[in-house]
Amino acid sequence: MHVDDLPIEQKIKYVQDTLFVISGKWKLPILIAISQGSNRFRDIQRQVLPITTRVLTKELRDLEQNKLVIRTVYDTSPVLVTYDVSAYCKSLKPLVDEMILWGKNHRKKLIE
Amino acid sequence: MHVDDLPIEQKIKYVQDTLFVISGKWKLPILIAISQGSNRFRDIQRQVLPITTRVLTKELRDLEQNKLVIRTVYDTSPVLVTYDVSAYCKSLKPLVDEMILWGKNHRKKLIE
DNA sequence: CTGTATCCATGATGATACTG
DNA sequence: CAGTATCATCATGGATACAG
Numbered sequence: 001m002h003v004d005d006l007p008i009e010q011k012i013k014y015v016q017d018t019l020f021v022i023s024g025k026w027k028l029p030i031l032i033a034i035s036q037g038s039n040r041f042r043d044i045q046r047q048v049l050p051i052t053t054r055v056l057t058k059e060l061r062d063l064e065q066n067k068l069v070i071r072t073v074y075d076t077s078p079v080l081v082t083y084d085v086s087a088y089c090k091s092l093k094p095l096v097d098e099m100i101l102w103g104k105n106h107r108k109k110l111i112e
Numbered sequence: 113m114h115v116d117d118l119p120i121e122q123k124i125k126y127v128q129d130t131l132f133v134i135s136g137k138w139k140l141p142i143l144i145a146i147s148q149g150s151n152r153f154r155d156i157q158r159q160v161l162p163i164t165t166r167v168l169t170k171e172l173r174d175l176e177q178n179k180l181v182i183r184t185v186y187d188t189s190p191v192l193v194t195y196d197v198s199a200y201c202k203s204l205k206p207l208v209d210e211m212i213l214w215g216k217n218h219r220k221k222l223i224e
Numbered sequence: 225c226t227g228t229a230t231c232c233a234t235g236a237t238g239a240t241a242c243t244g
Numbered sequence: 245c246a247g248t249a250t251c252a253t254c255a256t257g258g259a260t261a262c263a264g
Contacts, residue, residue: 010216012144019134019135028124041227052260055256066218067221078226088221099130099207100115100127102204102207103126106133106178153246166237166249167237225264226264229260232257240249240251241248243247243248
């Protein structure tokens with residue numbers, strides 16, 4: 001089944017679902033930071049400045065709920081927590097690549 | 113130049129640019145409505161209910177600024193205004209199609 | 225280190241009325 | 245018809261302090 005064959009209401013619904021998962025100021029920057037090797041809370045926060053702890057916590061919880069991030073708690077003292085992108089998260093790559101390309105071109109377009 | 117070769121900060125910046133242009137509750141539904149033939153303010157509003165005039169005005173201005181929508185004012189009485197998607201707007205199709213596909217699959221994924 | 229709790233500022237959105 | 249103006253509401257996000 002091809003995308004173009006979907007009824008318009010379905011298209012809008014699916015697009016809005018996707019936007020809901022990835023939109024906002026922080027979610028993709030966080031995913032990119034984690035996938036580049038920032039696996040600890042502080043590491044991510046430093047990479048994605050100026051995000052606050054409160055907001056970062058919430059964003060990580062959202063991403064975990066959507067199965068894009070895996071949170072692992074080690075029972076050490078002090079407690080160690082790691083964040084990793086899931087295998088499922090890789091399914092976002094074509095979409096993110098499209099966004100990068102479009103955003104890159106759009107900058108030029110606006111200057112015209 | 114390939115997307116993967118971009119430095120991480122650039123990737124994040126371009127993705128955020130893209131998100132800024134298309135995200136939010138209304139922008140893509142409005143673009144879809146216009147491209148399907150709703151070219152007048154009232155037509156769009158009826159198609160994208162329950163959007164208010166105030167919000168629709170703002171969203172259309174944003175889309176116009178980003179060159180995705182063309183607003184034409186005819187000097188008649190009463191005044192006639194039409195909205196059309198630009199040729200540039202078509203460049204969004206690969207991105208929107210990816211979003212539709214991903215959102216469609218994501219619904220299934222969350223049920224697992 | 226990894227968060228939680230609290231308070232507060234800001235912006236986005238809605239309701240309604242009104243204008244040319 | 246195509247908006248603008250005004251007021252009210254609400255969610256989001258930031259600042260800061262603190263806890264385990």
